[in-house]
Amino acid sequence: MSERSSRQYRGYRMVEADLVKELAVAFLVVLGLVLLLALLFSSPDEPTLTAQQVALTHPAELEATAIHILDGKNAIANYGPPYNHGTGSVQSLGPISPQAWAGVTVPLDAKSVFVLTPLRRVSALDPALGQALAAFQAASPAQQASWENAYQSALDHARVVGGRLLVPASASGPLPVMMQAYLDLARGGTLEASINLNGHVYQTDFTRALLLLQGAPLTRTAAGQELLGPEWGQMKEPGNYPGAVWLWFYTLLYQIPPFLTSPAPDLLAGATVSVVTLIFLLIPWIPGLRDIPRKVPLYRLIWRDHYARHKRK
Amino acid sequence: MNWTTRLRRWLVREIPMEDLLPDRLPEYVHSYVYFFGVLTLASFLTLVLSGIVLVIFGPTWWHISALGHFVNSVHFWAVQTFFFFMVLHLWAQFFMAAWRGGRAVNWVSGVVLFLVSILTAFTGFLSQQNFDSQWVALQGKDAFNALGVGGFFNILNFGQIYGLHIVLLPLLLAALIGFHLYLVRSKGVVTPIDDPLAPNEGAHHDE
Numbered sequence: 001m002s003e004r005s006s007r008q009y010r011g012y013r014m015v016e017a018d019l020v021k022e023l024a025v026a027f028l029v030v031l032g033l034v035l036l037l038a039l040l041f042s043s044p045d046e047p048t049l050t051a052q053q054v055a056l057t058h059p060a061e062l063e064a065t066a067i068h069i070l071d072g073k074n075a076i077a078n079y080g081p082p083y084n085h086g087t088g089s090v091q092s093l094g095p096i097s098p099q100a101w102a103g104v105t106v107p108l109d110a111k112s113v114f115v116l117t118p119l120r121r122v123s124a125l126d127p128a129l130g131q132a133l134a135a136f137q138a139a140s141p142a143q144q145a146s147w148e149n150a151y152q153s154a155l156d157h158a159r160v161v162g163g164r165l166l167v168p169a170s171a172s173g174p175l176p177v178m179m180q181a182y183l184d185l186a187r188g189g190t191l192e193a194s195i196n197l198n199g200h201v202y203q204t205d206f207t208r209a210l211l212l213l214q215g216a217p218l219t220r221t222a223a224g225q226e227l228l229g230p231e232w233g234q235m236k237e238p239g240n241y242p243g244a245v246w247l248w249f250y251t252l253l254y255q256i257p258p259f260l261t262s263p264a265p266d267l268l269a270g271a272t273v274s275v276v277t278l279i280f281l282l283i284p285w286i287p288g289l290r291d292i293p294r295k296v297p298l299y300r301l302i303w304r305d306h307y308a309r310h311k312r313k
Numbered sequence: 314m315n316w317t318t319r320l321r322r323w324l325v326r327e328i329p330m331e332d333l334l335p336d337r338l339p340e341y342v343h344s345y346v347y348f349f350g351v352l353t354l355a356s357f358l359t360l361v362l363s364g365i366v367l368v369i370f371g372p373t374w375w376h377i378s379a380l381g382h383f384v385n386s387v388h389f390w391a392v393q394t395f396f397f398f399m400v401l402h403l404w405a406q407f408f409m410a411a412w413r414g415g416r417a418v419n420w421v422s423g424v425v426l427f428l429v430s431i432l433t434a435f436t437g438f439l440s441q442q443n444f445d446s447q448w449v450a451l452q453g454k455d456a457f458n459a460l461g462v463g464g465f466f467n468i469l470n471f472g473q474i475y476g477l478h479i480v481l482l483p484l485l486l487a488a489l490i491g492f493h494l495y496l497v498r499s500k501g502v503v504t505p506i507d508d509p510l511a512p513n514e515g516a517h518h519d520e
Contacts, residue, residue, distance in 0.1 A: 002332045013339070014340070017335065017337060030356050034387050037390040038390050043385050044389075045376060045443050048443060081464070089455065099460070099461050102462070204475075207470055210451060211469065214451040222448050244435070266458075284421075293410035302505075306508075
């Protein structure tokens with residue numbers, strides 16, 4: 001024992017300890033436990049939701065996604081920083097808006113990235129699509145908006161017959177040709193790859209492809225697995241597996257006012273969690289909080305042998 | 314002054330071997346709660362070992378191989394035991410007021426470890442390349458964007474998140490665990506509250 005330890009532990013009876021053996025035994029116990037749990041319960045691995053799946057099972061939903069990207073009503077098209085200069089998803093508390101302050105750092109022209117560029121890439125194989133794209137892009141914004149509204153209205157009455165999406169005829173200019181090509185591109189399974197193309201062979205960033213389905217298609221799928229926010233989804237795994245239960249406090253905030261009704265729930269929750277974390281970190285210096293252990297005498301149980309052995313005179 | 318000599322002398326003075334790996338401890342260190350810390354460390358070792366196997370074969374292996382899926386299951390359940398024992402350890406240290414006697418920095422290092430562990434687990438969920446990752450990333454992006462860090466810490470960027478999960482964050486955790494253990498050993502194990510052997514002891518006066 002070093003001199004320092006001798007000073008620290010002066011007056012206490014010292015007993016033999018073997019920390020290395022303790023760690024080795026603990027490791028074997030934990031390893032045995034997780035091997036058993038892995039054998040008995042495996043782990044979740046639900047495949048990703050793809051545009052191909054959506055195109056095959058909910059074609060109108062994919063077309064509506066594309067139309068709302070074109071007309072700017074889609075959540076990403078009008079999101080705001082860090083993707084664009086929209087305002088739809090910008091959160092602020094009074095004058096405080098870190099999101100607006102950070103600015104556009106992952107620029108994303110939704111119309112071009114998600115719809116027009118993927119269509120342009122395949123237009124060489126389909127002259128009718130090439131002509132439709134040219135007509136759409138030559139039209140005035142007002143004309144484009146009129147076509148988009150007409151097509152969206154028609155889409156509300158669309159039916160799937162024999163695996164094909166039948167959209168009633170409407171005054172929507174080149175959009176029926178564009179949307180059919182878009183659906184075919186997704187059905188063929190290449191839509192995400194086309195959205196994600198960056199001009200290089202190597203890719204590790206899937207930001208763009210992931211953002212395509214972030215609205216209705218993904219929410220619908222997650223709802224089927226009870227993973228939505230009001231269902232404590234932030235701390236859940238698909239299936240009956242334990243998830244990130246350590247996020248219980250953060251998840252709890254989203255279930256109660258004012259977070260539940262705030263127009264800036266994430267900013268409010270982030271600020272609250274930051275303050276609570278800071279308090280937690282500083283407990284040793286906060287009178288009242290640091291005295292709780294003395295008032296909740298669990299320590300009497302933990303050190304019961306010691307207290308029994310050395311009854312205070 | 315020779316820098317090497319200074320560093321060696323500091324190390325010998327600050328971290329004597331008999332303190333780093335003691336074979337004698339005070340008799341009050343006698344309760345099951347002292348196992349929670351070592352069980353957390355054992356879970357971390359299991360996570361690192363199963364993580365190394367997953368890294369060697371790459372992020373898509375475990376989706377297409379039965380053995381890979383089993384290794385992933387080990388990694389998945391080790392995360393659960395890691396947090397389970399860490400939270401028990403944390404509450405035990407809280408109710409022992411383990412920050413007494415100049416040990417407040419160690420409490421802080423433990424809380425920081427807890428936070429970095431949460432971040433590491435989060436990047437792990439994001440690195441799975443399955444529906445869970447897709448859902449977590451698209452739900453979580455709004456929180457990071459609202460806080461103004463979504464452009465820098467882009468949870469939809471697999472390359473960035475995977476690199477953080479398999480290299481930087483485990484290294485940071487290992488370094489913090491090392492610091493945490495060093496503080497435990499250098500300050501010694503905290504004495505019992507209202508210790509009959511230390512008549513002047515008091516939680517109010519010895520932070």
